[in-house]
Amino acid sequence: MSPTISTSSEVNGNVSAATARAAAKAAVEAEKTGPQTITLAKALNTAMADAMHADPSVLVFGEDVGMLGGVFRITDGLTKTFGTSRCFDTPLAESGIVGMAVGMAMNGMRPVIEMQFDAFAYPAFEQIVSHVAKMHNRTKGAVKLPMVIRVPYAGGIGGVEHHCDSSEAYYAHTAGLKVFTPATVADGYRMLREAIDSDDPVMFMEPKKLYWSKDQVDLDALRAEHATNTERGTSSEGRAAVARPGTDATLIAYGPSVPTALAAAAAAAEEGRSLEVIDVRSIVPFDDETVCASVRKTGRAVVIAEAHGFASVASEIVARVQERCFHHLAAPIRRVTGFDVPYPAPKLEHYYLPGVDRILDAVDDLQWED
Amino acid sequence: MTISADRAAQQHAQQAAQQNPASDAVSKFGITVEDYMLPARHQIQMVGPDGTLNPHTEQGAQPGHEYSLPSEAELLAAYEQLVVGRRVNDQNSALVRQGRMAVYPSSHGQEACQVASALCLAEGDWLFPTYRDSVAVMARGVDPVQTMTLFRGDWHGGYDPAKNKVGIQCTPLTTQLLHGVGVAHAAKLRGEDTVVLAMCGDGATSEGDFHEALNFAAVFHLPVVFFVQNNQYAISVPLAHQSVAPSLAHKAVGYGMAGERVDGNDVVALLAVLGRAVKLAREGSGPLLVEAHTYRMQAHTNADDATRYRQDSEVAEWVAKDPLSRMQTYLTDRGLLDDDRAAKIAEKAEAVATQLREGLSEEVPVEPQDLFKYVFSTPTPQLKEQSAMLADELARDAASASTATEAGK
Numbered sequence: 012m013s014p015t016i017s018t019s020s021e022v023n024g025n026v027s028a029a030t031a032r033a034a035a036k037a038a039v040e041a042e043k044t045g046p047q048t049i050t051l052a053k054a055l056n057t058a059m060a061d062a063m064h065a066d067p068s069v070l071v072f073g074e075d076v077g078m079l080g081g082v083f084r085i086t087d088g089l090t091k092t093f094g095t096s097r098c099f100d101t102p103l104a105e106s107g108i109v110g111m112a113v114g115m116a117m118n119g120m121r122p123v124i125e126m127q128f129d130a131f132a133y134p135a136f137e138q139i140v141s142h143v144a145k146m147h148n149r150t151k152g153a154v155k156l157p158m159v160i161r162v163p164y165a166g167g168i169g170g171v172e173h174h175c176d177s178s179e180a181y182y183a184h185t186a187g188l189k190v191f192t193p194a195t196v197a198d199g200y201r202m203l204r205e206a207i208d209s210d211d212p213v214m215f216m217e218p219k220k221l222y223w224s225k226d227q228v229d230l231d232a233l234r235a236e237h238a239t240n241t242e243r244g245t246s247s248e249g250r251a252a253v254a255r256p257g258t259d260a261t262l263i264a265y266g267p268s269v270p271t272a273l274a275a276a277a278a279a280a281e282e283g284r285s286l287e288v289i290d291v292r293s294i295v296p297f298d299d300e301t302v303c304a305s306v307r308k309t310g311r312a313v314v315i316a317e318a319h320g321f322a323s324v325a326s327e328i329v330a331r332v333q334e335r336c337f338h339h340l341a342a343p344i345r346r347v348t349g350f351d352v353p354y355p356a357p358k359l360e361h362y363y364l365p366g367v368d369r370i371l372d373a374v375d376d377l378q379w380e381d
Numbered sequence: 382m383t384i385s386a387d388r389a390a391q392q393h394a395q396q397a398a399q400q401n402p403a404s405d406a407v408s409k410f411g412i413t414v415e416d417y418m419l420p421a422r423h424q425i426q427m428v429g430p431d432g433t434l435n436p437h438t439e440q441g442a443q444p445g446h447e448y449s450l451p452s453e454a455e456l457l458a459a460y461e462q463l464v465v466g467r468r469v470n471d472q473n474s475a476l477v478r479q480g481r482m483a484v485y486p487s488s489h490g491q492e493a494c495q496v497a498s499a500l501c502l503a504e505g506d507w508l509f510p511t512y513r514d515s516v517a518v519m520a521r522g523v524d525p526v527q528t529m530t531l532f533r534g535d536w537h538g539g540y541d542p543a544k545n546k547v548g549i550q551c552t553p554l555t556t557q558l559l560h561g562v563g564v565a566h567a568a569k570l571r572g573e574d575t576v577v578l579a580m581c582g583d584g585a586t587s588e589g590d591f592h593e594a595l596n597f598a599a600v601f602h603l604p605v606v607f608f609v610q611n612n613q614y615a616i617s618v619p620l621a622h623q624s625v626a627p628s629l630a631h632k633a634v635g636y637g638m639a640g641e642r643v644d645g646n647d648v649v650a651l652l653a654v655l656g657r658a659v660k661l662a663r664e665g666s667g668p669l670l671v672e673a674h675t676y677r678m679q680a681h682t683n684a685d686d687a688t689r690y691r692q693d694s695e696v697a698e699w700v701a702k703d704p705l706s707r708m709q710t711y712l713t714d715r716g717l718l719d720d721d722r723a724a725k726i727a728e729k730a731e732a733v734a735t736q737l738r739e740g741l742s743e744e745v746p747v748e749p750q751d752l753f754k755y756v757f758s759t760p761t762p763q764l765k766e767q768s769a770m771l772a773d774e775l776a777r778d779a780a781s782a783s784t785a786t787e788a789g790k
Contacts (some may be wrong), residue, residue, distance in 0.1 A: 105592030114563020141553045148755040153541040210758040296761035
């Protein structure tokens with residue numbers, strides 16, 4: 012069994028030191044124009060900065076997001092650039108952060124708030140489920156809550172307990188919340204801008220193990236794309252992407268599992284099997300069209316997610332695809348997910364996380380002999 | 382700690398003290414920070430249960446906690462709203478018994494708190510009420526029938542919160558206090574002079590969001606008046622099981638804000654205390670906490686049986702402290718209320734009751750497709766599918782019903 016793809020510093024290194032180094036380097040890189048290699052962290056940071064430049068009602072707040080720039084440095088420099096009234100630290104209370112954001116959104120602001128870690132968001136669960144998700148409906152559309160709740164989520168960073176939960180299913184299960192999760196650097200920018208633009212509340216699930224993943228992107232091109240989409244009312248919101256085309260089977264993944272699925276597809280290609288990889292991107296709304304088009308084409312599918320499999324987003328995807336593509340399926344759809352155990356300690360997490368070998372085993376099980 | 386770090390810390394503390402609302406109060410009222418934040422030694426009461434005005438020295442006032450008598454016009458407006466509020470409470474309870482409303486948490490006995498919390502606010506201010514605060518919502522000017530939308534069993538809150546500057550009556554306890562904090566924060570950032578009055582009950586002060594809301598408001602120095610109606614019971618559980626603080630108003634000092642206690646059945650004192658709190662908040666003194674001592678005369682809701690947890694004798698004691706009768710006596714003795722004016726006020730109250738009876742007797746047509754319309758600004762593809770499925774079911778039901786009718790002919 013191979014571990015998930017990740018750099019050694021992510022798994023074993025000093026996370027905060029690695030983060031600071033990455034942020035410092037990314038800040039230098041971001042000053043360049045044209046195609047450049049930046050991290051997901053920098054893409055998210057740039058998306059917030061651009062949104063704050065574009066709209067004075069966009070505010071950023073949370074725990075340690077001010078002078079420190081967030082424990083992952085995603086809000087780095089925002090207080091310096093926009094002042095303490097636009098990006099500020101709050102008392103250490105997640106329900107307070109979300110509840111205050113609700114009131115601010117009711118009164119003309121577009122708050123972008125940070126829950127420091129996935130499991131730290133649970134004190135805010137009542138505000139999210141009873142108010143953030145329902146306000147638009149219970150006021151018959153009179154009150155919109157254009158707010159983004161950023162949640163660094165999932166594992167693979169060697170984090171201790173309460174720092175690595177895959178909490179997306181709680182939010183996806185709640186009617187009235189959009190749930191986005193980017194897997195690429197470009198999508199980090201693109202999707203966070205779309206989330207901030209959304210008139211509905213968005214749970215923005217950031218795969219923390221990908222914060223330091225790098226890619227070559229052209230920020231100016233992404234800005235231009237965003238401007239064009241805003242002007243034309245078109246966007247990639249709610250759309251899945253074909254991350255790698257293929258013909259034999261479809262791997263359906265989101266967030267932290269997308270690079271793992273891509274690595275599995277690359278390994279399978281060496282063995283002569285062509286796997287298509289779908290990056291779900293938006294869990295809510297879900298892009299049945301793109302996902303099902305791929306499965307109808309390939310006839311086989313494996314759904315990959317870090318979260319526990321039981322009653323999960325992966326289960327929902329399997330159910331949806333089965334209902335819509337049954338007659339195109341050559342084999343039952345398989346899931347490769349985390350085990351139904353509390354997220355394991357750093358020394359055990361590689362047993363838990365869906366890895367390339369486990370994915371390829373599942374692909375092997377897709378009744379190729381029939 | 383090194384000497385220089387120590388000095389830096391001292392400077393930081395001095396800067397913080399300069400920004401502290403309490404420091405303003407110290408200079409404004411000439412009292413210590415503690416005396417500003419701690420409630421006065423006695424609750425503020427201006428008109429006693431028998432309807433006589435307390436001598437100024439016996440109103441509970443002390444330096445920095447001084448209150449002036451509201452104007453005649455304010456008192457008369459409040460009395461009118463008290464009479465309307467009582468009529469609304471009794472009418473709604475009757476409508477529940479008749480099966481024309483699903484549920485009604487009555488504020489019978491708490492009308493003085495209800496009325497004062499609405500009347501102390503200016504037009505641009507916001508009110509964040511709980512489920513028991515329907516009378517406050519109406520006193521703020523929201524249409525009575527719209528106010529009752531949730532309680533008649535409909536799926537939405539009825540009125541537009543932004544238009545009325547009134548939050549939806551909130552069931553999850555104290556969650557709305559944070560929304561009030563957010564509204565005040567947004568207004569402050571834009572430089573508006575909006576004040577928010579956020580309401581909760583005594584039991585609700587045990588909730589975590591109570592703490593978070595008060596602390597956020599204090600830390601961000603926001604113009605929010607937290608108004609706790611201490612009606613002695615959280616459904617069946619008496620206050621002693623919620624808190625052993627000297628009073629709920631004493632909790633204020635822990636957040637660095639001012640607290641005050643007021644007789645919650647004395648609308649005169651309530652207008653004075655809440656009016657001053659709103660004024661101070663607007664002037665930049667930061668948040669304040671006001672605790673009103675009152676009593677829930679009826680059961681929690683029609684589904685509750687209050688005889689299981691409290692004595693009739695206790696209820697009888699509070700009948701004698703009724704907010705309406707004392708105000709009626711006080712205004713009559715002052716010559717502000719005569720039979721003619723009383724009759725006119727009763728007429729107004731009856732008109733509201735009639736409006737409620739008629740409005741709540743009307744069948745509101747149910748639109749099944751509304752289920753899907755407002756979950757998001759634009760329905761998702763999944764919701765569109767589900768909406769089409771329901772539409773198809775309904776069309777088939779209608780078709781088979783009409784076929785059955787045809788066959789019946």
